[in-house]
Amino acid sequence: MISVTGARKTYGDFVALDGVSLDIPAGSLTALLGPSGSGKSTLLRAIAGLEGLDHGRVGIGGTDVTGIPPQKRGIGFVFQHYAAFKHMTVRDNVAFGLTIRKRPKAEIARKVDDLLEIVGLDGFQHRYPAQLSGGQRQRMALARALAVDPEVLLLDEPFGALDAKVRADLRQWLRRLHDEVHVTTVLVTHDQEEALEVADRIAVLNKGAIEQVGDPVSLYDRPANDFVMSFLGSVARLGGQLVRPHDIALHRDRERAQQLDARVGGGPGVLEASVERVVRLGFEVRVDLRADTGERFAAQLTRAEADALSLEPGDTVFAHTVAPTNPAEAEPALAI
Numbered sequence: 365m366i367s368v369t370g371a372r373k374t375y376g377d378f379v380a381l382d383g384v385s386l387d388i389p390a391g392s393l394t395a396l397l398g399p400s401g402s403g404k405s406t407l408l409r410a411i412a413g414l415e416g417l418d419h420g421r422v423g424i425g426g427t428d429v430t431g432i433p434p435q436k437r438g439i440g441f442v443f444q445h446y447a448a449f450k451h452m453t454v455r456d457n458v459a460f461g462l463t464i465r466k467r468p469k470a471e472i473a474r475k476v477d478d479l480l481e482i483v484g485l486d487g488f489q490h491r492y493p494a495q496l497s498g499g500q501r502q503r504m505a506l507a508r509a510l511a512v513d514p515e516v517l518l519l520d521e522p523f524g525a526l527d528a529k530v531r532a533d534l535r536q537w538l539r540r541l542h543d544e545v546h547v548t549t550v551l552v553t554h555d556q557e558e559a560l561e562v563a564d565r566i567a568v569l570n571k572g573a574i575e576q577v578g579d580p581v582s583l584y585d586r587p588a589n590d591f592v593m594s595f596l597g598s599v600a601r602l603g604g605q606l607v608r609p610h611d612i613a614l615h616r617d618r619e620r621a622q623q624l625d626a627r628v629g630g631g632p633g634v635l636e637a638s639v640e641r642v643v644r645l646g647f648e649v650r651v652d653l654r655a656d657t658g659e660r661f662a663a664q665l666t667r668a669e670a671d672a673l674s675l676e677p678g679d680t681v682f683a684h685t686v687a688p689t690n691p692a693e694a695e696p697a698l699a700i
């Protein structure tokens with residue numbers, strides 16, 4: 365387990381970490397998620413020992429490592445831009461940590477072969493870093509970080525510099541890798557999709573403080589506040605409440621909308637709105653609406669729902685929520 369207690373870090377007048385306490389369970393893949401400047405990297409670097417804290421403590425595996433230098437903390441670290449040794453082959457890069465620890469040659473060879481297979485780079489061992497793609501280089505970086513059997517693996521936006529498709533592939537790959545090696549992993553990301561897809565726990569940071577910690581499903585379904593809700597997915601403001609666009613139902617008939625809305629309860633009520641645009645997004649359809657109050661919002665429907673309504677710009681509809689997800693209304697779960 366990694367435990368951070370009362371971590372405070374300032375840069376001049378600026379408070380980068382404002383008394384953060386966080387327990388990261390052993391064997392978990394925990395994401396530190398938050399907007400730019402929220403303190404994610406500072407927290408990760410404090411865990412690594414690359415950044416000293418003004419106050420607070422860091423423990424790894426039951427040992428207080430607060431005053432211990434990074435190289436003695438049992439960590440592997442991968443940055444967004446991995447600084448590989450350009451003059452060394454993939455094999456030598458991965459072996460580096462073991463070579464400087466003077467491990468027996470046979471052990472190094474076996475370990476490096478295993479790791480290259482795990483990260484899908486067997487066959488690439490004699491290449492140089494410049495002969496790899498960005499995604500392959502980051503996988504090499506992970507193999508190198510894992511080579512010394514770290515107690516924890518710290519990843520700072522490891523796929524941040526890669527294009528969307530490669531990022532998506534590597535996310536799935538990282539999840540599979542973690543399921544295989546189970547090393548306690550902390551991943552810094554500002555991408556909520558990445559956190560929701562890969563992590564088993566997410567800590568949401570904002571302005572140097574933790575807003576909420578939990579598993580992806582409970583964070584998404586029961587966000588503690590508007591910040592967490594907005595950060596974990598798109599939201600629409602309906603009658604003063606934040607709701608998810610796919611939790612908005614549309615009807616042509618006001619009475620029908622009122623009946624269904626009464627069954628759900630707790631929502632902002634039924635809003636009359638006119639359709640401004642209907643946008644097909646593959647399986648889903650986004651309907652841009654303008655309420656009679658002037659408020660603009662979007663509803664996300666399935667294609668079947670949209671077809672049944674056959675909406676055109678200018679049509680009048682009646683909108684209500686099927687599951688008010690405003691944080692204050694989120695409990696208990698509502699059935700309709």
Ligand SMILES: Nc1ncnc2c1ncn2[C@@H]1O[C@H](COP(=O)(O)OP(=O)(O)OP(=O)(O)O)[C@@H](O)[C@H]1O
Pocket residue numbers: 375378380398399400401402403404405406407554
């Ligand atoms: N060495 C430094 N000197 C001064 N300010 C710093 C320093 N390092 C970080 N900061 C500031 O501390 C805040 C938190 O930085 P941090 O890198 O932890 O944020 P982040 O959440 O990781 O953001 P990003 O996703 O943009 O990297 C930022 O406002 C940053 O400008």
